[in-house]
Structures are given as C-alpha cells and as structure tokens.
Amino acid sequence: MLEVNGVSYRYQNNPWLFKQLNLVIHPGEVVGLYGKSGTGKTTLATILAGLKKQAQGDIKVDGNLYPIKGFQPVQLVWQLPEKVVNPKWRMEKVLAEGGDLDPELLTALGINEEWLNRYPGELSGGELQRFCLARALGPETRYLIADEMTTMLDAITQAQIWHTVLQLVKQRNIGILAISHDPHLLKRVCDRIINFDELVGNVY
Numbered sequence: 001m002l003e004v005n006g007v008s009y010r011y012q013n014n015p016w017l018f019k020q021l022n023l024v025i026h027p028g029e030v031v032g033l034y035g036k037s038g039t040g041k042t043t044l045a046t047i048l049a050g051l052k053k054q055a056q057g058d059i060k061v062d063g064n065l066y067p068i069k070g071f072q073p074v075q076l077v078w079q080l081p082e083k084v085v086n087p088k089w090r091m092e093k094v095l096a097e098g099g100d101l102d103p104e105l106l107t108a109l110g111i112n113e114e115w116l117n118r119y120p121g122e123l124s125g126g127e128l129q130r131f132c133l134a135r136a137l138g139p140e141t142r143y144l145i146a147d148e149m150t151t152m153l154d155a156i157t158q159a160q161i162w163h164t165v166l167q168l169v170k171q172r173n174i175g176i177l178a179i180s181h182d183p184h185l186l187k188r189v190c191d192r193i194i195n196f197d198e199l200v201g202n203v204y
C-alpha cells in the first residue's frame with residue numbers, strides 16, 4: 001500500500017499549498033486524481049516520487065517509511081519527457097538509468113530497437129514518452145505516478161500507451177496515481193477517481 005498520512009506542503013514562505021492530506025493506493029489499483037489548476041497536484045506527485053520533501057506528515061510504501069534508500073519504488077512519469085532525459089545521451093544509456101534493459105518491456109511498450117541508438121532530440125514526443133515509461137517501470141517499481149502522462153499525445157498514441165501500461169501494472173500488481181484534467185481518460189483507465197479537494201482532511 002502507498003499511504004500518505006497528514007502530509008502538508010508550502011513553497012518557501014508562501015501560505016500552505018495543502019495541509020493534512022491523506023491518500024491510500026493499493027497495489028494494482030489505478031486511482032485518478034483531478035482538480036483545479038494550481039491546487040498542488042504536481043507538487044504532490046513530486047513529493048510521492050521522493051523529489052521533494054513534505055513539511056509535515058509521512059508517506060509509507062508497503063509499510064516502509066518513505067523515502068527509502070536506493071531505488072525509489074514510486075516512480076513519476078509526467079507530460080514533458082524531453083525535460084527528464086539527458087539530451088546528450090543515446091536512448092540506450094538513458095534507459096540504463098532505470099536498471100537492466102528488459103527486452104519484453106521494450107517490446108510491450110512498442111519501442112523499436114533501432115531507436116536505442118538515437119538521441120532524445122531524434123524521437124517524437126510519443127516515442128520518448130515510451131522510453132520514460134520503460135525507465136520508470138523497472139523491476140523494483142511498486143507505484144507509478146502518471147502526471148498528465150499522455151496529455152501532449154494524439155488520441156491513438158494515448159490509447160496505445162495506456163492500454164500497454166494497464167496490462168503491465170495489472171500483471172505486476174503496480175498501483176497507479178493518474179493525474180489528469182481529462183475526465184474521459186480518467187473514466188476509461190481508473191478504478192476510482194478523486195477530486196484533489198477531497199484529499200485534504202479525509203482518509204481514502
């Protein structure tokens with residue numbers, strides 16, 4: 001279980017962005033999250049991925065207090081893949097950051113072997129996003145935070161990527177938090193959907 005207990009966050013001396021936020025995601029569960037712009041969804045995503053530290057509260061992953069030393073079992077994929085890959089590395093090296101290459105995973109995500117030799121700037125947004133997913137879905141990943149993961153992709157590529165991701169996470173019992181402004185997408189892919197406002201002061 002990914003458990004978020006009473007987590008609060010503020011940027012520097014700004015007012016609290018959110019206080020006492022509670023959320024539970026079970027293994028294999030796909031939870032949708034939507035809410036007004038600027039409420040703190042992406043901030044929460046980065047905290048869950050261990051990239052920011054909450055000011056209050058705690059996060060547990062399968063019973064262990066987060067963040068955990070070594071590989072982070074909660075991985076984040078967000079909407080702009082070009083911002084999270086080194087533009088000077090060929091894709092093979094980018095992928096190696098997530099651990100050993102899994103040929104089956106690459107095939108499942110529709111990654112062409114020939115792309116491994118390319119630089120990020122030589123791939124389309126959809127192709128690059130597949131690599132980011134492959135890197136995020138290493139063998140030790142237990143939860144995936146998908147923050148507007150397919151927002152910049154066309155409808156067909158979006159559907160293909162989600163189809164593959166849902167198959168993979170169900171096989172491996174990985175929990176997902178899918179953040180999106182697209183209610184149709186959330187209805188299609190999620191087991192349950194939450195409004196960000198409802199997380200504060202409630203337990204799910």
Ligand SMILES: Nc1ncnc2c1ncn2[C@@H]1O[C@H](COP(=O)(O)OP(=O)(O)OP(=O)(O)O)[C@@H](O)[C@H]1O
Nearest residue numbers: 011012014017035036037038039040041042043044
């Ligand atoms: N580094 C920062 N310093 C100060 N304020 C920040 C910083 N990063 C984000 N913010 C502010 O925090 C608030 C929450 O931002 P966040 O990106 O988490 O919202 P969001 O709910 O994901 O929004 P959207 O739906 O538009 O993507 C916004 O008002 C934003 O301007």
